[in-house]
Amino acid sequence: MATTEVEVVSPTKVLFEGGAEMVVTRSVDGEIAFLADHVALLAALDICVTRIVAPGGAETRIAIAGGLVEVRDNKVSILAADAALADDIDLDAARAELQEAEQRQPDPSDPAAVAAAATAIRRAQVRLEAAGSGGSGAGGSAH
Numbered sequence: 001m002a003t004t005e006v007e008v009v010s011p012t013k014v015l016f017e018g019g020a021e022m023v024v025t026r027s028v029d030g031e032i033a034f035l036a037d038h039v040a041l042l043a044a045l046d047i048c049v050t051r052i053v054a055p056g057g058a059e060t061r062i063a064i065a066g067g068l069v070e071v072r073d074n075k076v077s078i079l080a081a082d083a084a085l086a087d088d089i090d091l092d093a094a095r096a097e098l099q100e101a102e103q104r105q106p107d108p109s110d111p112a113a114v115a116a117a118a119t120a121i122r123r124a125q126v127r128l129e130a131a132g133s134g135g136s137g138a139g140g141s142a143h
Contacts, residue, residue, distance in 0.1 A: 002036035005075040006052055008062055010083040015062055016052060023076045025050040025069060032069075034076050041071040047122045049130045050078065061086040063130035065123050082123075089131040098124035 003019040023034045026048035032041075045067045052060040065082035101120035106113035 001055065003055055004034060004036045004038065006078075007075070008050065008052075008064075008078040008080060008083065010080045015080075015083055015085055016060055019055060020052045020076070021055055022053040023050065023078075024053075025064065025078065027069065034071055037074055038071050038076070041069070043069050045069055045078070045080070047119065047126050049126055061130045061132075063089065063123075063127045065126070084127060084130070086130040086132065089127050091128070091131055094124060094127040094131065098128060 001021045003021055004023070006016060006018060006020045006023055007014065008016040021035070025032060025034075026046045027043040028046050029043065031048075032043070034041075045064055047065050050062045050064050052062070054060070062080075063084045063086070064078070064080045067078060067080040067083075070077045070079075098121065101117065101124050104117050104120070106117040108114060
């Protein structure tokens with residue numbers, strides 16, 4: 001199968017560089033998959049698990065907390081606001097983060113506080129999902 005070059009970077013490091021048969025991520029408009037020679041695209045990323053499928057089928061999972069994805073000239077570039085490789089996620093810390101986020105009680109009359117609380121919950125769920133532990137609620141299933 002044909003491949004595309006992939007680069008995933010956060011503000012602090014390069015998380016992935018290499019070839020892939022497919023990249024699956026979630027933009028703010030929904031889930032999207034990129035194969036070799038995908039048309040040019042620039043999109044805002046949602047909080048999600050990004051899956052990079054290497055030639056031969058090995059999969060790299062990365063928890064992404066928003067950012068941008070650009071596809072151009074057979075290259076997928078992900079600029080993540082914050083990200084972690086699945087293998088680098090401490091499951092106990094991620095579970096504690098989720099529990100703490102779920103226990104926060106934002107002022108319901110403050111839409112920004114309610115949104116921040118929901119974002120913290122989703123971020124923790126995605127970290128658990130990326131690491132293969134699932135998550136509760138809307139976290140989805142591990143792939």
